[in-house]
Amino acid sequence: MSDFIGSRSKYSGSAPSSPVTIALDAMGGDHAPESVIAGAEIVHKEDPSVRFLIFGDEGKIFAQLGRHKSLKNSAKVMHCDKHVRDDEKPSVALRNSRGTGMRAAIEAVEQANADAVVSGGNTGALMALAKTTLKMLPGIHRPAIASLFPAFTGHPTVMLDLGANVLVDAETLTQFAVLGAVFAKSQRNISTPSVGLLNVGSEDTKGPDHVRSAAAILSQVTFPGRYHGFVEGDQLLMGAVDVVVCDGYAGNIALKTAEGAGRFTVAHFRKAMKSDPLALAGGVLAGFALRRFKKQVDPRLYNGGVFLGLNGLCIKSHGGSDGIGFASAIRLAVNLARHGYIGHVAEDINNLMSQESFLAQTT
Amino acid sequence: MSDFIGSRSKYSGSAPSSPVTIALDAMGGDHAPESVIAGAEIVHKEDPSVRFLIFGDEGKIFAQLGRHKSLKNSAKVMHCDKHVRDDEKPSVALRNSRGTGMRAAIEAVEQANADAVVSGGNTGALMALAKTTLKMLPGIHRPAIASLFPAFTGHPTVMLDLGANVLVDAETLTQFAVLGAVFAKSQRNISTPSVGLLNVGSEDTKGPDHVRSAAAILSQVTFPGRYHGFVEGDQLLMGAVDVVVCDGYAGNIALKTAEGAGRFTVAHFRKAMKSDPLALAGGVLAGFALRRFKKQVDPRLYNGGVFLGLNGLCIKSHGGSDGIGFASAIRLAVNLARHGYIGHVAEDINNLMSQESFLAQTT
Numbered sequence: 001m002s003d004f005i006g007s008r009s010k011y012s013g014s015a016p017s018s019p020v021t022i023a024l025d026a027m028g029g030d031h032a033p034e035s036v037i038a039g040a041e042i043v044h045k046e047d048p049s050v051r052f053l054i055f056g057d058e059g060k061i062f063a064q065l066g067r068h069k070s071l072k073n074s075a076k077v078m079h080c081d082k083h084v085r086d087d088e089k090p091s092v093a094l095r096n097s098r099g100t101g102m103r104a105a106i107e108a109v110e111q112a113n114a115d116a117v118v119s120g121g122n123t124g125a126l127m128a129l130a131k132t133t134l135k136m137l138p139g140i141h142r143p144a145i146a147s148l149f150p151a152f153t154g155h156p157t158v159m160l161d162l163g164a165n166v167l168v169d170a171e172t173l174t175q176f177a178v179l180g181a182v183f184a185k186s187q188r189n190i191s192t193p194s195v196g197l198l199n200v201g202s203e204d205t206k207g208p209d210h211v212r213s214a215a216a217i218l219s220q221v222t223f224p225g226r227y228h229g230f231v232e233g234d235q236l237l238m239g240a241v242d243v244v245v246c247d248g249y250a251g252n253i254a255l256k257t258a259e260g261a262g263r264f265t266v267a268h269f270r271k272a273m274k275s276d277p278l279a280l281a282g283g284v285l286a287g288f289a290l291r292r293f294k295k296q297v298d299p300r301l302y303n304g305g306v307f308l309g310l311n312g313l314c315i316k317s318h319g320g321s322d323g324i325g326f327a328s329a330i331r332l333a334v335n336l337a338r339h340g341y342i343g344h345v346a347e348d349i350n351n352l353m354s355q356e357s358f359l360a361q362t363t
Numbered sequence: 364m365s366d367f368i369g370s371r372s373k374y375s376g377s378a379p380s381s382p383v384t385i386a387l388d389a390m391g392g393d394h395a396p397e398s399v400i401a402g403a404e405i406v407h408k409e410d411p412s413v414r415f416l417i418f419g420d421e422g423k424i425f426a427q428l429g430r431h432k433s434l435k436n437s438a439k440v441m442h443c444d445k446h447v448r449d450d451e452k453p454s455v456a457l458r459n460s461r462g463t464g465m466r467a468a469i470e471a472v473e474q475a476n477a478d479a480v481v482s483g484g485n486t487g488a489l490m491a492l493a494k495t496t497l498k499m500l501p502g503i504h505r506p507a508i509a510s511l512f513p514a515f516t517g518h519p520t521v522m523l524d525l526g527a528n529v530l531v532d533a534e535t536l537t538q539f540a541v542l543g544a545v546f547a548k549s550q551r552n553i554s555t556p557s558v559g560l561l562n563v564g565s566e567d568t569k570g571p572d573h574v575r576s577a578a579a580i581l582s583q584v585t586f587p588g589r590y591h592g593f594v595e596g597d598q599l600l601m602g603a604v605d606v607v608v609c610d611g612y613a614g615n616i617a618l619k620t621a622e623g624a625g626r627f628t629v630a631h632f633r634k635a636m637k638s639d640p641l642a643l644a645g646g647v648l649a650g651f652a653l654r655r656f657k658k659q660v661d662p663r664l665y666n667g668g669v670f671l672g673l674n675g676l677c678i679k680s681h682g683g684s685d686g687i688g689f690a691s692a693i694r695l696a697v698n699l700a701r702h703g704y705i706g707h708v709a710e711d712i713n714n715l716m717s718q719e720s721f722l723a724q725t726t
Contacts, residue, residue: 152627163563166571200526200615208529208612233619237627249571250616252563253609256596257617261624264515264600265660269632272656273649282649286635289642293635297628 019049020337022330023105023114026056027083028121029319029326033057036120037064037071038323043330044071050334053114055080055101080104084125086319093125094132102126106133109312115337116313118304118329123316127164127307134312137346139353142168143309144176145248145316146183148302148332149255151239158184158193159236159244162305163252170213171362173197173245177218178348179308180243181225186339187332192224193242196231198250206230210247213361220357224348233257262297304329306336308345313337382412383700385693386468386477389419390446391484392682392689396420399483400427400434401686406693407434413697416477418443418464443467447488449682456488457495465489469496472675478700479676481667481692486679490527490670497675500709502716505531506672507539508611508679509546511665511695512618514602521547521556522599522607525668526615533576534725536560536608540581541711542671543606544588549702550695555587556605559594561613569593573610576724583720587711596620625660667692669699671708676700 024040026033033056040052051074054061058079065072080101084093097103102121108114110133119126131143146160160180161168168176177195184193197215199207204215207230218227228241233254236244246254273283283290295301303325305316313336317329352358387403389396396419403415414437417424421442428435443464447456460466465484471477473496482489494506509523523543524531531539540558547556560578562570567578570593581590591604596617599607609617636646646653658664666688668679676699680692715721 150627152630166563198616200529200612233616233621234623234626236620237623246616249563250613253561253596253613254616254620257599257620258596258624260597260600261621262628263597264513265625265628265632267515268660269653269656272652272659275652275655279649279652282645282647282652284645285648286642286645289635289638289645290632292638293632296635297631 018338019051020334021051021053021114022333022337023053023055023108023117025102025105025117025119025121026054026061027101028119028126029317029321031320031322032120033060033064035322035326037061037068039317039326039330040075041068041071042323042327043334044068044074047334048074050330051075053078053105053108055105055108056083078104084122086122088122088125090122090124090128093122094128097125097129103129103133106130106314109314110134116315116333118315118317118326118333120317120319120321120326120329126314126316130307130310130312130314134310134314137309137311137342137349139349140175140309142172143307144179145305146180146308147255147305148187149237149258150297150302151237153239155188155239155242156302157236157239157242157244158187159246159251159255160308161246161248161251162255163248164307165247166249168210168247170210170217173210173214173247174217174221174352174358175309175349176245177214177225177227177243178223178352179345180245181223182341182345182348183306183308183336184242185224186336186341188242190242192226194228195225195243195245196228196241198236198244198246198254199230199232201232202230214245217358217361220361221352221355223352224344259299300325301328304332306332311342311346313341381701382414383697384414384416384477385696385700386416386418386471386480388465388468388480388482388484389417389424390464391482391489392680392684394683394685395483396423396427398685398689400424400431402680402689402693403438404431404434405686405690406697407431407437410697411437413693414438416441416468416471418468418471419446441467447485449485451485451488453485453487453491456485457491460488460492466492466496469493469675469677472677473497479678479696481678481680481689481696483680483682483684483689483692489677489679493670493673493675493677497673497677500672500674500705500712502712503538503672505535506670507542508668509543509671510618510668511550512600512621513660513665514600516602518551518602518605519665520599520602520605520607521550522609522614522618523671524609524611524614525618526611527670528610529612531573531610533573533580536573536577536610537580537584537715537721538672538712539608540577540588540590540606541586541715542708543608544586545704545708545711546669546671546699547605548587549699549704551605553605555589557591558588558606558608559591559604561599561607561609561617562593562595564595565593577608580721580724583724584715584718586715587707622662663688664691667695669695674705674709676704
């Protein structure tokens with residue numbers, strides 16, 4: 001192992017551009033390993049202190065690394081014969097995981113050889129393997145998937161859960177608030193992120209029981225965020241809050257609906273711009289501005305679902321993403337690791353669950 | 364009462380442009396009664412066979428009607444001293460409802476003096492009053508709010524529930540499928556609408572119990588639609604199905620998120636078009652096409668939440684809507700009445716609930 005292995009400082013944050021090691025599952029994703037290596041190269045150019053452990057078919061990986069000479073010196077390739085297939089059920093993948101790059105990359109985090117793992121592979125298998133290998137943080141029953149999305153304020157919003165658990169109780173939603181607030185702090189320079197619960201109205205009486213109970217708890221406890229109240233679907237992209245908390249059923253539906261509505265609007269707009277010669281000419285003139293617009297809301301810049309609640313950092317990249325998308329997922333990992341996410345959040349969850357106002361309402 | 368009163372044919376559809384009477388709560392909405400009368404005027408011009416019973420302050424109503432001479436002959440004004448305030452709690456509104464235009468308009472439907480009621484007033488109060496006055500259809504435990512929204516196919520999609528009930532069981536979701544399918548048939552010329560359940564994935568194993576159970580029932584029963592399977596948030600606006608069924612928590616969040624994402628995209632795009640002189644010029648050239656684009660996705664054209672499951676037709680217009688928006692809500696009412704919605708759906712719900720495959724999975 002090279003000298004940068006073992007740089008993981010699990011329970012404390014490290015300074016910006018201090019060495020950090022990211023384990024990559026090189027074979028996960030539709031365009032792997034090309035997209036994975038291209039993503040690593042982008043991050044490496046921005047920040048040469050980031051180092052990589054790359055797990056997968058070494059022949060294919062070296063073929064890609066050959067085109068990225070400088071990255072090669074910051075990376076170590078760990079050959080793995082097998083890899084988890086996209087169509088494998090999590091239970092099957094778990095049984096057959098020995099020798100796969102995905103498992104080896106997760107184990108690198110568990111063994112403190114890497115600070116975080118990033119994979120674009122089978123989501124269910126990654127979650128199952130990460131849970132089994134990294135285990136849950138003390139006191140947390142269910143992990144959540146969190147992601148950033150663009151907001152009109154210009155600052156990305158954190159949202160969780162995006163589908164790890166379809167229905168959860170009030171206590172779990174409260175834990176999600178802590179997991180999400182610390183995540184927001186790791187990605188943005190804010191000391192007390194505002195946290196909202198996704199609901200169907202702003203009044204106290206609105207919404208399902210578990211959401212109203214979570215609101216009652218969050219109004220009383222001290223946690224590393226500021227409870228804002230309920231937020232509705234149309235406020236999500238306005239940046240009304242820094243962190244949006246909900247169960248995985250609502251979160252997954254909201255996120256995918258927002259993506260779909262964005263695509264729908266752009267497609268309709270494109271159709272309109274091609275509908276008459278004047279508009280077509282207008283489109284050409286506006287081309288530069290439109291490309292900038294597209295770049296601002298480029299979903300690749302928000303790629304990466306972070307598995308929160310585990311005792312180690314694991315980030316899922318979208319399977320279809322290219323190098324630009326994969327680089328975004330790696331950046332999430334680097335920021336979380338540098339911020340000492342696991343240590344901070346373990347402490348904050350412990351603080352939450354020992355407060356009388358929490359205990360009174362959950363037991 | 365004028366001769367057009369009593370035209371309601373509750374249990375059978377009537378031919379296109381046969382007389383239909385719509386009761387209007389003239390004082391409900393931010394711009395009432397102006398928006399209400401303007402909406403009635405738009406529909407009256409399209410279809411002079413639609414007649415109106417207009418409930419509210421007759422002084423204010425006649426002041427508006429004076430500007431719409433032809434409409435005046437198709438309308439009868441019923442003076443009401445009181446009206447339900449927007450900030451009144453449903454329980455309070457219910458107690459104080461005697462003498463309000465909202466209640467009188469609903470009673471006109473209950474007494475078969477009108478075929479449907481349209482109100483832009485307090486949603487909670489309208490639902491409470493409609494439930495108490497019109498009662499539920501036999502076998503239905505909970506009403507749902509349904510609405511149309513634009514889809515990329517060009518045909519609007521029906522979605523329910525949009526917030527009447529935050530959480531429901533599988534049996535109720537199955538009833539929503541029937542309520543929604545017959546609604547789709549009333550608004551579009553389709554004999555067997557496709558119906559999808561909103562979920563977080565397309566596989567059978569995905570999602571909450573009540574959604575998976577509803578899927579199992581809908582795959583086996585005969586109902587006035589064709590069960591398509593699960594649909595995800597990003598497919599909603601693609602027009603993947605004619606009817607989308609979900610609980611009111613998910614439905615409200617999806618609808619509002621789609622609205623917010625559409626506004627977000629348009630606002631970002633506008634900002635880009637104003638960002639440099641070339642783009643500004645391009646925007647001018649493309650002006651006509653852009654206005655057409657805006658018109659296609661104009662939320663006013665999709666205004667109107669229909670309370671389904673009641674033994675009478677009640678449509679909620681958005682409180683902030685203008686005449687164009689209010690006209691859309693009235694059109695929903697006219698189509699439902701002409702299609703004989705209540706009679707058809709009562710029969711179809713009865714058919715659903717007497718099928719062995721339904722009974723086996725719900726009892």
